[in-house]
Amino acid sequence: MKNFFYPLIENPYRNKDIQEGIKILKSKRLTIGPKTDEFQRYFSKKIKSKFSLMVNSGSSANLLALQCLINPYRKKKLKPGDEVLIPSLCWSTSLWPIIQSGLKPKFVDINLETLNINLNDLKKKISKKTKAILIVHVLGNCVDMTELMHIVKRHKLILIEDTCESLGTKFKNKYLGTFGDFSSFSFYSSHQISSGEGGMICCKNNEDHEIIKSLRAHGWSRGLKNERKIASANKHLDSRFIFYNSGFNLRSTDIAASIGFSQFKDLDKFIKYRTSNRIKILRSLKNNKKIQKKITFIEANNHVKASWFGIPIILNKNINRNKFLKKIERIGVETRPIISGNFLKQPSIKKYNLLQNSRFINSDIVNKHGFFIGLPTSPISDKIIKKLVGAFEESL
Ligand SMILES: Cc1ncc(COP(=O)(O)O)c(C=O)c1O
Incomplete structure (x- = not known):
């Protein structure tokens, strides 16, 4: 067969996406800024998630979810060695943030019909030490979320949805990534939409949102809801440079946000x-x-x-x-x-x-x-x- 090429990924960027990126370049405001805020708000509104924060990859979103779970500012934080169940069919950075956060992964087999976590094996593997489940929605498909949510509630578990491969999938008309306490999305070039590198983390409550916001940016107090309160409790410091938490730098840029946002609209x-x-x-x-x-x-x-x-x-x-x-x-x-x-x-x-x-x-x-x-x-x-x-x- 001559001249045949059926690629895994076509180049995902249309002229209109690139034009949005160029607008940001021309504005010379390249770092995280108003475009990222706009994309985050739109993303939350569309998928009906309470809070969304853009990050530089889906891997970073997974890392932030796990790091939030062990953060001392979290009222119900996990302890070193607590168990997190995860399907054996997973991506590297679905798994490693569990270990990097001092938690213990326990693998669960998958179901061949859906490629997603096997709920019978999952039920068998829940023990007293199990505190969370990280599920991976494989290639746009998912488990019976009604049954999974019953299990989660019955055992009072935390649910993290790795939705990096499944942006836009709905289960009973509800978007994946809105069932769990946390969810991650990836905008890498092979996925449903792309911003080059990029991702989103969603969560359900204000406490987690504030922790993730500060972890995403050096542990800074900047931009937190209680920034002023933190400043008045730390009068010996320059109020603009207060490091309230531990941290990473996992922020994305307004360039990536503009391209990702343009794609997300379609x-x-x-x-x-x-x-x-x-x-x-x-x-x-x-x-x-x-x-x-x-x-x-x-x-x-x-x-x-x-x-x-x-x-x-x-x-x-x-x-x-x-x-x-x-x-x-x-x-x-x-x-x-x-x-x-x-x-x-x-x-x-x-x-x-x-x-x-x-x-x-x-x-x-x-x-x-x-x-x-x-x-x-x-x-x-x-x-x-x-x-x-x-x-x-x-x-x-
Ligand atoms: C299931 C899953 N989780 C996480 C990731 C990581 O996403 P990213 O490449 O944006 O870091 C991927 C990447 O392909 C993935 O397939």
Whole structure:
């Protein structure tokens, strides 16, 4: 097949997004500022989250959520060694903030039908030490959030939703990222919208919002609701330079905010095109007799209106995935693993003694037989779909 290229990611930036960035450059006000504030407010309003703060990545959003949980200013803070449950199919920086915050991750297997956390395994793994669950909404799909919220409430757990791959997905008409105490979003270039690098953290109460705001910017008191009160309690200091908390610098810039905001305004349009492209691609692949017998597609869970950005696929066990991927990549179809496969297989897990005496059968299957292909945001032509089907046929 000549001149065929089906990328994982198309360049996501349209001229109008870049123009918004240029406006900020021309204003010479490049750091965090009014554009970030505007984007945060709009984001909260659209997804119906109480508080949203823009950060420089989805990873930073996860780090801030975990760091907020152990912060001394939090009335109900977690203690070193408290357990946080996390699916074994996760991203590196879904996991590491748990360890970096002195907490203990406990892995839970996934469900093969949805690729999301397995609620039966989750229930089995809850112990007296469990204080929080960090779930990962994989590639636009999610678990039965009603059942998950029952579990969370019954065991009085904190819920963090890693929504970095699922901006725009709704469960029973409610956006993912608005169920838990905290949620993270990523605007990296491969996701539903992009600001280059960037992300958002959402939370539900004022206490967490204020802690995260100060952690995001050096632990500064600047911009906090009780900034004046803090200043009057610290008269020996310059009121403009009071470091009220520990901190990082995880702020984004107004350049990124302007580009991300411009994209976010068209989120529904992107979802519409991707949904319709996905339907067309799946229909063609499933209608092919050779292909339909050899692969399994992941469908949206019940009550889920998914915002996909890729098409996850599981190959039958008798197919050699490496050979298949080599062939299809050579034809021009880019592929990648589903998140990072079973994260327990990564060398960093061994180095940090995080191996667990438990089996992760479904994550292992994804690790060995899963991969995903891209899903464009502009209407896909029948010609491209035909070539894509041909590439699968030839490689299987
Ligand atoms: C599930 C998940 N969480 C977190 C992240 C981190 O996001 P970022 O790349 O913006 O740091 C990613 C990145 O792809 C991800 O897939």
